[in-house]
Amino acid sequence: MGKILTRMGDGSRVEMTAAEIQQDLEAAAQDAAERANVPSLTDDEIKYLLDLYKCKDRVVGVEEGKECCLTYDNMTSKIKRAHIPISKIQQLLLFERGLGADTLELAHIDYSFKQCKHVVQYEKPNMEQAVLQTIAPIFYGSMPNLGLYSVPDGPVANPGDMLPLGKIEESKEAFEQMAEYAIKDMVYVGSELYEKAGADGINFDTTAAAGDAEFYAALKAAEILHDKYPDMGIEMGMSGEFILGLHSEIEYNGVRLAGLYPQDQVKLAEQAGVTIFGPAINIGTNESLPWNLARSIVFTKACSEAAEIPIHANLGMGVGGVPLTLTPPLDALSRASKAHVELCRLDGL
Amino acid sequence: MRAAGDLVARMQMTRGMRIQEAKAYVADRLSIAVSELTDPVIMTEVREDLQIGALTPLPECAKGIEAKFRIADVLGIDINCVQRFKTKTTHQFRR
Incomplete structure (x- = not known):
């Protein structure tokens, strides 16, 4: 067999032999398994992935019976980003009836709870009208x-300035203060949109981008919202496979958050009342897509097996084995989607 | 929305059901087979019959909140905005 056309993590095209692909699949699976202390891929799973790359079909799909639901992040900003001048309510109608979306998501273009707080009185009428029409x-x-809660964007001293000066305790206190501000904003915005505007749920997206203190804040906010509104749908999508220990000692329900991998993250999300969890596995742009896909599947599969709630893995530009490009190639996107759903038994993407 | 994805997603969101459980629940409530949930031809007929909204709703078909009233009834769940609609329209509104 000749060379197989695939891509690198940055989306650029590359030709590889079957042996090279198999080598990348095995190496990445082993690497991920060792990092997260979870099982690697079986020989059958490696063969499945190799066959997926040998297949010359431009687009592939899941087997009948394995279809799953789709949730989205930053949905209404996608249309805005394309500079199509239509309202957010029109965008939601477009996603629902033009594109057949299973779920919808209203979002502020400045996609952070702190910024949403300022415009919540303008977001509520959008939601109120959207739920009548969709x-x-x-x-x-x-x-x-x-990050928005520290100087120069927020009121708290910036841990990034203090850590290089060796002010460890002061940095930890700053992270804890930032978390308290964030919890307040997330609960406020979530409550306003759910209780007063009729949303079905809240989506915490790109969670823990600022490390363990941010994960703590999101878990606490989810816990408070779940206690207030037991029927609220709460989705928590992550920012990466590993919780960065920028605080390093902060805990949730007695579990230290720094260094947790998805199979442990989801257990805490369940305790907090999250109803859909989204692991996010970052792309290595200088590695091949087979390498990236195998790595992502090892982490995601362990998460799905540990979970009792639905798992909607993050698959998009730069996560879940999808290249880091603005326009993800369908060959890559469809292969990553099929492999994740079928090997990880996902509930959605 | 092309078939039954929104209905299955509702059970995931509100009840935390995993995909197979959610599909089985929805299929049972619609009195169809699980394999029919993803068939847009069958589901368009089912959705029109039950008045639970469709991708291309014909005139006189339930739309928007009307369809969600029916979905809440068919799935046996509370939908937040449906409850809110009832409160706003059947009780004196108090802040």
Whole structure:
């Protein structure tokens, strides 16, 4: 067999032999398994992935019976980003009836809860009107984005300035203060959109981008919202496979958050009342897509097996074995989607 | 929305059901087979019959909140905006 056309993590095209692909699949699976202390891929799973890359079909899909639901992040900003001048309510109608979306998500263009707080009185009428006109369940989505709570964007001293000076305790206190501000904003925005505007749920997107203190803040906010509104749908999508220990000692329900991998992250999300969890596995742009896909599947499969709630893995530009490009190639996107759903038994993407 | 994805997603969101459980629940409530949930031809007929909204709703078909009233009834769940609609329209609104 000749060379197989695939891509690198940055989307650029590359030709590889079957042996080279198999080598990348095995190496990445082993690497991920060792990092997260979870099982690697079986020989059958490696063969499945190799066959997926040998297949010359431009687009592939899941087997009948394995179809799953789709949730979205930053949905209404996608249309805005393309500079199509239509309202957010029109965008939601377009996603629902033009594109057949299973779920909808209203979002503010500045996709952080802190920024949404300022415009919540303008977001509520959008949600109020959207729920009258749409049929699919609708989230209000945003990011915890803890970084916005430190100087120069927020009121708290910046841990990034203090850590190089060796002010470890002061940095930890700053992270804890930032978390408290973030929790307050997330609960406020979530409550307003759910209780007063009729949303079906809240989506915490790109969670833990600022590390363990941000993960703590999102878990606490989810816990408070779940206690207030037991029927609220709460989705938590992550920012990466590994919780960065920028605080390093912060805990949730007695579990230290720094260094957790998806199979442990989801257990805490369940305890907090999250109803859909989205692991996010970052792309290595200088590695091949087979390498990236195998790595992502090892982490995601362990998460799905540990979970009792639905798992909607993040598959998009730069995560889940999809290249880091603005326009993901369908050959890559469809292969990553099929492999994740079938090997990880996912509930959605 | 092309078939039954929104209905299955509702059970995932509100009840935390995993995909196979959610599909089985929805299929049972619609009195169809699980394999029919993803067939847009069958589901368009089912959705029109049950008045639970469709991708291309014909005149006189339930739309928007009307369809969600029916979905809440068919799936046996509370939908937040449906409850809110009832409160706003059947009780004196108090802040």
